[in-house]
Amino acid sequence: GAGxxxxxxxxxxxxxxxxxxxxxxxxxHTALYWYRQSLGQGLEFLIYFQGNSAPDKSGLPSDxxxxxxxxxxxxxxxxxxxxQEDSAVYLCASSFSxxxxxxxxxxxxxxxx
Amino acid sequence: xxxVKQNSxxxxxxxxxxSILNCDYTNSMFDYFLWYKKYPxxxxxxxxxxxxxxxxxxxxxxxxxxxxxAKHLSLHIVPSQPGDSAVYFCAASNDYKxxxxxxxxxxxxx
Numbered sequence: 001g002a003g004x005x006x007x008x009x010x011x012x013x014x015x016x017x018x019x020x021x022x023x024x025x026x027x028x029h030t031a032l033y034w035y036r037q038s039l040g041q042g043l044e045f046l047i048y049f050q051g052n053s054a055p056d057k058s059g060l061p062s063d064x065x066x067x068x069x070x071x072x073x074x075x076x077x078x079x080x081x082x083x084q085e086d087s088a089v090y091l092c093a094s095s096f097s098x099x100x101x102x103x104x105x106x107x108x109x110x111x112x113x
Numbered sequence: 114x115x116x117v118k119q120n121s122x123x124x125x126x127x128x129x130x131x132s133i134l135n136c137d138y139t140n141s142m143f144d145y146f147l148w149y150k151k152y153p154x155x156x157x158x159x160x161x162x163x164x165x166x167x168x169x170x171x172x173x174x175x176x177x178x179x180x181x182x183a184k185h186l187s188l189h190i191v192p193s194q195p196g197d198s199a200v201y202f203c204a205a206s207n208d209y210k211x212x213x214x215x216x217x218x219x220x221x222x223x
Contacts, residue, residue: 004156031209033119042117043157043213048211091156100148102211104156 004105006092010071012111013082021108022111025094033095034067034077037099038088040065046090082112116140117205119214127222129144132190134217136203139184141207143212148177148188151200160201161188193221 131136
């Protein structure tokens with residue numbers, strides 16, 4: 001596709017349920033990032049994938065959060081046993097290399113009720 | 114620990130005038146800086162960047178200034194247009210991880 005695609009665009013889930021968020025990066029981009037933006041906050045780094053290297057998971061807030069990237073392309077962010085504080089917009093971005101700009105998807109708005 | 118700070122949450126400017134957005138950072142290892150623009154319900158879009166070896170980069174109406182000694186950068190938009198009304202995020206990179214500020218909401222008044 002022409003840009004970074006995220007699905008779903010909106011997700012409402014009950015507290016305690018698991019959710020999966022999907023990101024399709026721009027073709028050929030080797031770097032993939034997940035960020036989240038809580039209400040009134042900046043963009044919080046979650047995880048970074050670069051090619052076949054081990055991902056940088058240092059931003060994941062708890063062990064309920066995990067992410068994978070299959071075949072160096074599509075990525076899935078999984079949140080287990082969701083909590084209300086997980087409510088945020090989850091943004092995925094990809095870039096061609098380290099020192100080029102990252103292109104963002106439109107985000108997934110997650111609401112935990 | 115907030116390594117990138119945008120201390121002004123909002124800015125209102127008259128159409129045609131200059132918008133100046135400020136950003137401070139604490140990590141002296143940052144070597145690449147970017148500005149992103151975000152409209153509601155959309156992802157951030159890249160606006161302009163600057164390497165730490167430069168002190169100015171200009172692209173049309175947008176100019177970014179970097180003062181390394183002060184660990185400060187700014188974005189100038191001139192002239193400001195109604196379509197510039199958005200949230201602007203400052204970002205800084207060390208190796209690969211982009212650290213973002215909290216954003217400044219710019220409103221351009223007609």
